[in-house]
Amino acid sequence: MDKLFHSVYLDRSKCKGCTTCLRNCPTGAIRVRGGKARIIENKCIDCGECIRICPHHAKLARTDPLKSIESFKYKVAIPAPTLLGQFKQRYSADRILTALKSIGFDEVLEVAKGAETVGRSLEFELEGGRDDLPMISSACPAVSNLIQVRFPELVGNITTLKSPMTLTARMAREQLLANSEHNGLKDEDIGIFFITPCAAKATEVTKSLSAGDPMDRIDGAISIKDLFRPLSAALGKGKCEAGLHTASSEGFSWAVSGGESSYLGKRRHSLHVDGISNVISVLDEIECGRLSNIDFFEGLACTGGCVGGCLTVENNFVAKMRIEMRAENERGNVVPALSEDDLRTFYASGDMHREQPLEPRIFQPLDEDFDKAIEKMNEIERIEASLPGIDCGSCGAPGCRAHAEDIVKGFARKIDCIFVLRDRLETLARLTNEMLQMGQPMSEQEETEDESK
Ligand code: SF4
Ligand code: SF4
Missing domain, CATH: 1.10.15.40 (Electron transport complex subunit B, putative Fe-S cluster)
Structure with missing residues (x-):
């Protein structure tokens, strides 16, 4: 089996062997031997629970430093919707995105734009008449990983749509390359960086570098935690650039649990659950066939949704409230970028779907014989x-x-x-x-x- 990459890792020098992480890992991926924790890579789903819970800060996530953007001529930030929940309401979304540009990026495109496209396409996925209901969201990579490890029979239920992060990166690269006659940019000049709230998405970014369609490539993941200080310092400075915030309230509401399923409205029965242990309980129910009357299941590993990611700064309840208040203020302000017909064409093109189907993770048998x-x-x-x-x-x-x-x-x-x-x-x-x-x-x-x- 290929070696799996994980963004979650252990700093051995800080580990005291206290077993706190061991008792809270949802997949039993940790052992403590010789007074130090060890992660069994095939079982780890990068959920970040151990990062959150380690009292000695010995569990960490590998992300890219801000200076890594310097390797590219043209730097694009694609921030997770959660970024908007990290700052007080008095800072407009345009102001926050202006701050992001001022710390070194040439362009900003919100991942909420990709979320809109995925959200509006969920109905097409269901219209296909799937017999493996409920269809399960692929938005949270930790949950998809969990299904691959603990619920292999449900892998086929996961939607085949690419993640909002991947689609946003694709949209940004396509737009820049389509204008290359004017901007003079070549593919290798463009560096697209995801501003991540969690470890699982940082892992997805690294995977995008070696697999799949090169147009989906994301060149790095920078944690919200690492950017919080420079962004806070930049918020009060300079002129606010109008028109950077182009995402709809429905798009950036993906930061909180239920944001995705709200796209299906009352037409469909959906269930949204957050927190890894709650997600496991519901997946148990689905596996036993007790929820086949549900069309769609949105499971998010972190409490409250992405606002609870281990690489965020703000309290998840406060961040959730801010996202909801922003959404309330901006409801109906944005006309979707793609018309219904264009969206159907995009959906039918296949570019919106994963290249490779997800497979259950294979474990070493006890013996070949x-x-x-x-x-x-x-x-x-x-x-x-x-x-x-x-x-x-x-x-x-x-x-x-x-x-x-x-x-x-x-x-x-x-x-x-x-x-x-x-x-x-x-x-x-x-x-x-x-x-x-x-x-x-x-x-x-x-x-x-x-x-x-
Ligand atoms: S909780 Fe932290 S210190 Fe304790 S065993 Fe796990 S990694 Fe080591
Ligand atoms: S990231 Fe999650 S699955 Fe991986 S070792 Fe930590 S708690 Fe376990």
């Missing part, structure tokens, strides 16, 4: 039954089942479980005591009793 694999499976069952079953995590695995699997795979020992170790030490202490007693000289009374026999 089927009989041996069954034997190992039985061994796992036996070991698990002998463990205390309280999933305390003190062995360095997220639960007793995972510990039993690690033992059979040769990654752990049974005595890594502190309860097993305690029992063994108690047995050892008892035996040692008995042996010592056997070797001790007899007392006077014992000698007398012995002689009288």
Whole structure:
């Protein structure tokens, strides 16, 4: 299997081996061995839960520094809709986007524009008469990854539409290249940078560099967290450039949970859920076939939606309120860029769809030999039954089942479980005591009793 890229990584020097991350990883992708955490790459979905929760800030996300834009002649920022929720209402969207230009970008195109196109196309996807309902949103890459890892049977339910981020990058590149006679730009001159609220999207950006249609390429991901200070400093300076904010309220409302499904309105039954554990509960229901009356499921890994991303700055509830207030103030202000006919043509062209279908992630079998694999499976069952079953995590695995699997795979020992170790030490202490007693000289009374026999 190809090596997976992950933006989430561990700074070993900061890790204290406290197991906090281990107990909160939704896919059991973390082990703590030798006092340090380790991420099992095939299981990691880049949800960022461990980044959020590590008390020692040892889990981080790889993103690009602002100076990386200097490698390109023409620099384009494509900010996530969440960026608007990071700043107070007194700063207009144009003012925020002007600040983004003033820190080094030549052009800004909101990802909310791509979100509009995807949102309006959802109905076309459903019109196709899918039998794998509910159709599942592909907007949150952490949720798509989760489905690939934990719910492989639902992979076919994920919509085939590209993400708003990818479509926006495509729109920006196409427009610039279409005007190359005037602007003199070649493809390699153009650097498109996503301003990201989360680790999962940063991972998607890196994937875009090596796979798929080159027109969808995104040259880097810069975190909202890293830009917050320079943007805050730039907000009060210079003249505000009018007309940079061209996205509709429906488009930038994708920053909060429910923004995407609102495109389907009352015509369809949809369900939107945020927070990775809530998403897992609903996916369990879908997998069991208990939600087949729902047309569309929008699951977002972070609390509140992208406003809760681990690379944002503002409290997610405050950011959500700001997005909602901006949306309320701007409702109906923007006419969509594409007419209904143009949108259908774009949809039919295939450029709006992923090149490669998503596939379940393949895990290494217990053994290549089927009989041996069954034997190992039985061994796992036996070991698990002998463990205390309280999933305390003190062995360095997220639960007793995972510990039993690690033992059979040769990654752990049974005595890594502190309860097993305690029992063994108690047995050892008892035996040692008995042996010592056997070797001790007899007392006077014992000698007398012995002689009288
Ligand atoms: S939460 Fe995880 S990464 Fe952070 S210190 Fe504890 S074991 Fe290490
Ligand atoms: S990013 Fe998510 S899946 Fe990956 S190790 Fe951290 S908590 Fe687990």
